[in-house]
Amino acid sequence: MTTRTFFGEPAALGYLAFTEAWERFSYYGMSALVVLYMTETLFLPGHIDHVAGFAALRGGIEGVTGPLSSQGLASMIYGLYSGLICFTPLLGGLLADRVLGARATVVLGALLLSAGHLALAFDESFLLGLLLLILGCGCVKGNIAAQVGGLYPQAEEAARTRAFTLFNMGINTGAVAGPIACGALAQVFGWHAGFAAAGAIMILGLVTYLAGLRHLPPEPRRRASTGGPSVKPGDWPVIGLLCGVIAITVFQSVAFYQIGNAGMIWVRRMVDPMTPSGPIPTAWFMSIDSLISVLLAAPLIALWRRQAAGGGGPSDYVKLGLGAAIAAVSALILAVASALGTPGHVSPLWPALAFAGFGIAFLYYWPTLMALVSRRAPEGTGGAMLGVIFMSLFVAKTAMGWIGSLYETMTPAAFWSLDAAIAAAGALLAAALWVPIAPRLAAIRTTCAAG
Numbered sequence: 001m002t003t004r005t006f007f008g009e010p011a012a013l014g015y016l017a018f019t020e021a022w023e024r025f026s027y028y029g030m031s032a033l034v035v036l037y038m039t040e041t042l043f044l045p046g047h048i049d050h051v052a053g054f055a056a057l058r059g060g061i062e063g064v065t066g067p068l069s070s071q072g073l074a075s076m077i078y079g080l081y082s083g084l085i086c087f088t089p090l091l092g093g094l095l096a097d098r099v100l101g102a103r104a105t106v107v108l109g110a111l112l113l114s115a116g117h118l119a120l121a122f123d124e125s126f127l128l129g130l131l132l133l134i135l136g137c138g139c140v141k142g143n144i145a146a147q148v149g150g151l152y153p154q155a156e157e158a159a160r161t162r163a164f165t166l167f168n169m170g171i172n173t174g175a176v177a178g179p180i181a182c183g184a185l186a187q188v189f190g191w192h193a194g195f196a197a198a199g200a201i202m203i204l205g206l207v208t209y210l211a212g213l214r215h216l217p218p219e220p221r222r223r224a225s226t227g228g229p230s231v232k233p234g235d236w237p238v239i240g241l242l243c244g245v246i247a248i249t250v251f252q253s254v255a256f257y258q259i260g261n262a263g264m265i266w267v268r269r270m271v272d273p274m275t276p277s278g279p280i281p282t283a284w285f286m287s288i289d290s291l292i293s294v295l296l297a298a299p300l301i302a303l304w305r306r307q308a309a310g311g312g313g314p315s316d317y318v319k320l321g322l323g324a325a326i327a328a329v330s331a332l333i334l335a336v337a338s339a340l341g342t343p344g345h346v347s348p349l350w351p352a353l354a355f356a357g358f359g360i361a362f363l364y365y366w367p368t369l370m371a372l373v374s375r376r377a378p379e380g381t382g383g384a385m386l387g388v389i390f391m392s393l394f395v396a397k398t399a400m401g402w403i404g405s406l407y408e409t410m411t412p413a414a415f416w417s418l419d420a421a422i423a424a425a426g427a428l429l430a431a432a433l434w435v436p437i438a439p440r441l442a443a444i445r446t447t448c449a450a451g
Helices: 011-042 054-065 070-100 102-119 123-149 157-189 191-215 235-248 250-260 262-270 282-309 316-340 349-376 382-404 412-432 434-450
Strands: 004-006
Touching (some): 011 070, 011 102, 011 123, 011 191, 011 250, 054 070, 070 102, 070 250, 070 382, 102 123, 102 191, 123 157, 123 382, 157 282, 157 349, 235 316, 235 349, 235 382, 235 412, 250 262, 250 282, 250 316, 250 349, 250 382, 262 316, 262 349, 262 412, 316 349, 316 434, 349 382, 382 412, 412 434
């Protein structure tokens, strides 16, 4: 019988959670800085001329969008970077399922991520650094999550949901610490010190993963790399249903991830950062949603355990809809703050409240979606299906970048009202599709349990 030592779950879950925590530390530490860095430093004369490949990238983007301001261009680059980071896990899942195996693919990804963060510490290699991060995340993200799902039999549905909630608590711990540490280093020593710290932390993530390999179960037999996918005919309706559920969450993802893009610009321009101890670094606000997710993870796990034991509580599908609704309310808080305040004089309590709301929304929808898909995906498609989840984020974050480029063409109140409307559309769509989707999801769960 498996020894359970990490909050009542397998020890391997702890190593996977901490590996992802260090990876998220580096990612969110960098993300909290990169839009501000581009708009305030990189795009200025004396810097932009040194970035290898920038002229071609700018020409390609503006060939589609037309001329962009510095803020608009930074938003588009951030959206494309963030989106591609979520597209490549599909390829990483296939690489692991068919060629290298999950373990070797994760190690490769960690090395690429470390190199990418360090490359950001120099203007000349900025775009190369983004490329390495995109490739590294593709190798790591879906495959770490798939290994979490592989710790449990298909029938242990409640255990998987708890595991993914704990896993995401680790993710959010890193997401809290990253912006705080990297933001403080950037404010004191300069932007490049923050980026270099992100790279060093990713190396620690690799060491953590290697230390936990002995606790992981044997890898499943990899599929042949030729001959196409061996999906049974009866699997396709399940795959289609899960892809439909994933698609519904795109709306709240667009709204949620805007806080790392236009949200940072809004805080910088609208919020009064001064406190008796000095100014609050803008990057620190990026930690609030993750901190709330960490603080509420354990209480929510306890609540869901009690509800499951009593045969009640919201289903996973309902949790997805609730997450979208909470995200809509959170964006409305920023709209209200914008309407009532003036630039440089908005209390930091407004973004703190809004970002906290986004953290609650994330906790309701993201670990729930990962658990739902991992336990209902047909056998042998777990890595690829989790890659599809990240592919939905590719769509969402690319759209987020384009929408964020509209920030300077709208009033702040109108912009955040638009963001709220996008999340609300996701909540309404989930409610409208309840009747055709919920029974079919329940039928898949019953089949898995019987198997």
